[in-house]
Amino acid sequence: xxxxxxxxxxxxxxxxxxxxxxxxxxxxxxxxxxxxxxxxxxxxxxxxxxxxxxxxxxxxxxxxxxxxxxxxxxxxxxxxxxxxxxxxxxxxxxxxxxxxxxxxxxxxxxxxxxxxxxxxxxxxxxxxxxxxxxxxxxxxxxxxxxxxxxxxxxxxxxxxxxxxxxxxxxxxxxxxxxxxxxxxxxxxxxxxxxxxxxxxxxxxxxxxxxxxxxxxxxxxxxxxxxxxxxxxxxxxx
Amino acid sequence: xxxxxxxxxxxxxxxxxxxxxxxxxxxxxxxxxxxxxxxxxxxxxxxxxxxxxxxxxxxxxxxxxxxxxxxxxxxxxxxxxxxxxxxxxxxxxxxxxxxxxxxxxxxxxxxxxxxxxxxxxxxxxxxxxxxxxxxxxxxxxxxxxxxxxxxxxxxxxxxxxxxxxxxxxxxxxxxxxxxxxxxxxxxxxxxxxxxxxxxxxxxxxxxxxxxxxxxxxxxxxxxxxxxxxxxxxxxxxxxxxxxxxxxxxxxxxxxxxxxxxxxxxxxxxxxxxxxxxxxxxxxxxxxxxx
Numbered sequence: 243x244x245x246x247x248x249x250x251x252x253x254x255x256x257x258x259x260x261x262x263x264x265x266x267x268x269x270x271x272x273x274x275x276x277x278x279x280x281x282x283x284x285x286x287x288x289x290x291x292x293x294x295x296x297x298x299x300x301x302x303x304x305x306x307x308x309x310x311x312x313x314x315x316x317x318x319x320x321x322x323x324x325x326x327x328x329x330x331x332x333x334x335x336x337x338x339x340x341x342x343x344x345x346x347x348x349x350x351x352x353x354x355x356x357x358x359x360x361x362x363x364x365x366x367x368x369x370x371x372x373x374x375x376x377x378x379x380x381x382x383x384x385x386x387x388x389x390x391x392x393x394x395x396x397x398x399x400x401x402x403x404x405x406x407x408x409x410x411x412x413x414x415x416x417x418x419x420x421x422x423x424x425x426x427x428x429x430x431x432x433x434x435x436x437x438x439x440x441x442x443x444x445x446x447x448x449x450x451x452x453x454x455x456x457x458x459x460x461x462x463x464x465x466x467x468x469x470x471x472x473x474x475x476x477x478x479x
Numbered sequence: 480x481x482x483x484x485x486x487x488x489x490x491x492x493x494x495x496x497x498x499x500x501x502x503x504x505x506x507x508x509x510x511x512x513x514x515x516x517x518x519x520x521x522x523x524x525x526x527x528x529x530x531x532x533x534x535x536x537x538x539x540x541x542x543x544x545x546x547x548x549x550x551x552x553x554x555x556x557x558x559x560x561x562x563x564x565x566x567x568x569x570x571x572x573x574x575x576x577x578x579x580x581x582x583x584x585x586x587x588x589x590x591x592x593x594x595x596x597x598x599x600x601x602x603x604x605x606x607x608x609x610x611x612x613x614x615x616x617x618x619x620x621x622x623x624x625x626x627x628x629x630x631x632x633x634x635x636x637x638x639x640x641x642x643x644x645x646x647x648x649x650x651x652x653x654x655x656x657x658x659x660x661x662x663x664x665x666x667x668x669x670x671x672x673x674x675x676x677x678x679x680x681x682x683x684x685x686x687x688x689x690x691x692x693x694x695x696x697x698x699x700x701x702x703x704x705x706x707x708x709x710x711x712x713x714x715x716x717x718x719x720x721x722x723x724x725x726x727x728x729x730x731x732x733x734x735x736x737x738x739x740x741x742x743x744x745x746x747x748x749x750x751x752x753x754x755x756x757x758x759x760x761x762x763x764x765x766x767x768x769x
Contacts, residue, residue: 295651314654323655330652332645343645346638347657391656 245305246271246399246431247292252300254284254291261287263455264300269399269433269448271305274425276434276442276463278476279452285435286327288452289401292433293317293324304399319347323397327404329388333377337368340376340387344394354394361390364420382413389417393424400424400432406441414438418445439476443467451476485611486727492616493699494723495623499678500700501707501715502627503671508709509647510667511562513573517580518675519697521557523690524584525550525676526683527592530599539602543680547673554672558665566661588690599683619681626677627716630670634712643667695742699726702745706752708762717761722748 247269254262261284269275277285291298294314302309309317318324323344332340341361345354362369365386371379376387385405392400405421406414422445424430436442443449449466451459459469466472473479500518507515525546532542557580565572603618634640646653646663653660679693686692699722707718722745730741752759 293655295654313659315657315659318655318657326651326655330649330655332648332652334648335641335644339641343641343653343656343658346642395656 244271245269247305247433248301248303249292250301252288252291252298252302254287254296254298256287256296261296261455262291262298265452265455265457267450267457267460269431272425272429272431273448274421274432274434274446275448275450276436276446277450277452278436278439278442278466278472280475281437282454283452284455285452286403287455289324289326289403289433289435292401293322315347318395321395321398322401323392323395323399324401325388325392325403325405327407329384331376331379331384331387331391333375335376336373337376337379337387338372340391341368341394344391347395353396357394357396361393364393364424365390381408382410382417385409385413385417386420389421393430397430400430402432402434404435404437406436406438414441421445439472481611482731483728486731487724488612489616490724490727491720492612492620492723493682493727494703494720495620495627496678496682496696496719497699497703497722498627498716498719499623499674500697501703501719502630502712503674503678504700504704505709505712505715506647506667506671506674508704509712510664511573513570513577514701514704515671516574516577516697517584518671518700519693520581520584520588521550521554521672522675522679522697523693524588525553525672526599526679526688526692527588529676529680530597530683530688531592533600539600543602546676546680550676551669551673553669555665555669557672558668562668563661563665585690592690594690597688599680599688601684615684619685622681623677626674630674631713639666698742699723699745702748704759705749706759708759710758710762714759714761718759721760 245268249265249267252262252265253260265288277288279285287296290296292302292309294309294312294317298310300310304320304322307320309320332343341358345357348354367383368386368390371383376384379387389405405417409417418441421432425432434442434446443463443466446463449461449463450457451466451472459466459472500522503518504514528549529542529546532545533539561576565576601615603615605614607613608617634644642653642658643663643666645656646658646660647667650660653663682696683692686696703718703722704715706722707714707716725748726741726744729736729744730738736744
């Protein structure tokens with residue numbers, strides 16, 4: 243299978259504190275990969291490094307295009323949509339304006355309108371809330387809006403940072419079912435960061451385990467599920 | 480009664496100018512979280528540029544629009560050259576740079592055009608409307624009003640306007656939808672400088688042209704921004720009109736204030752609003768559910 247993203251020797255730091263110590267990993271085209279790890283392991287930083295939101299070094303290439311020297315806006319324009327930790331919606335703007343901004347870098351008006359309808363098909367609740375200020379949405383709705391906004395880019399790769407955070411279990415089930423549909427139907431590759439390892443391994447076909455800025459285990463989801471360390475530390479059985 | 484009406488109308492006309500400066504200040508505040516103390520001096524400098532072009536023989540409106548464009552480019556350049564490198568510098572650095580800009584614009588204007596007070600032409604005819612308000616004041620009111628409506632239309636209905644709002648509200652997320660945040664900030668500076676230029680050119684026939692002409696007016700602009708709500712551009716504009724009216728009425732009807740202590744009204748308004756309603760009259764408290 244071909245690779246959509248290849249990362250080599252990725253290091254990242256906040257000021258003088260180095261958080262990632264040379265990560266090597268790759269993502270399959272059309273696959274879902276998850277990064278597991280405890281708090282502070284560097285999961286969020288890995289996503290932020292790919293999107294150019296932290297100082298980083300190393301090689302990051304998206305289907306052959308080198309990203310490590312590009313700005314966040316330019317990386318986004320190459321087709322990486324990042325659903326950030328805490329959703330990052332524009333709280334003072336309406337739901338629909340948020341979605342419209344998701345397509346900011348595109349010019350194909352007709353296709354944008356189509357995609358808006360498609361997002362509303364995935365998340366009917368957003369259609370009901372289309373005129374409402376994004377800040378007044380519930381946690382689940384806001385997360386759906388964040389994913390919807392990312393889809394408006396027509397991304398080749400979707401980065402998801404803790405999409406289940408703070409949501410009721412039923413909403414989480416619903417959200418992950420939709421993510422699976424998006425992956426199946428549209429072939430959007432995904433990189434998922436999750437605290438909830440069981441949930442993440444259910445959606446993902448590949449997984450990496452991150453500990454204090456280093457990848458310690460990697461493999462298919464099945465093999466990770468059977469790994470003794472992962473089971474004891476992250477799945478709790 | 481006539482006196483009262485006269486003061487209200489004059490208040491509205493002056494208020495339009497305060498509204499412009501308040502809007503310029505709020506726009507930059509939203510982007511970088513600081514008051515631009517140099518906003519007034521930038522406007523003064525723009526007004527001098529317009530004066531020089533008119534003195535050089537250009538027709539008024541040509542000089543007017545040329546000044547707007549020059550100011551826009553100048554504002555953009557200030558952000559790119561001076562503030563971009565200071566992006567993550569502490570608050571104090573910004574404040575010092577603002578003060579530096581005030582001094583630079585003030586002394587440069589004095590050095591080029593000297594410190595004597597000059598008259599500045601009005602594009603509107605002399606005379607008054609029913610003896611209540613000067614025609615220049617009426618013209619000034621409508622010019623600024625049209626500009627303010629244009630600016631709000633731009634923010635509400637254009638793609639770039641939306642992107643500028645997004646970049647100011649949440650720079651991280653704006654980058655993640657492909658908005659070039661740095662350029663949006665620069666554009667904001669350009670717009671703010673252009674708005675200030677219009678205010679300067681419109682008020683100059685009344686207060687006359689000299690390097691310190693905007694000092695008091697900027698203070699009213701700050702008062703307007705605070706009264707209206709520093710987080711709300713619409714509020715800042717409303718605050719401008721309110722401050723204009725209050726200032727005129729207080730000057731006329733409270734003998735202790737008179738025309739001498741009018742500026743004090745602005746300071747009292749700033750202190751009162753900050754003490755009792757820190758978000759301003761129209762400042763939105765963001766509703767967020769978790």
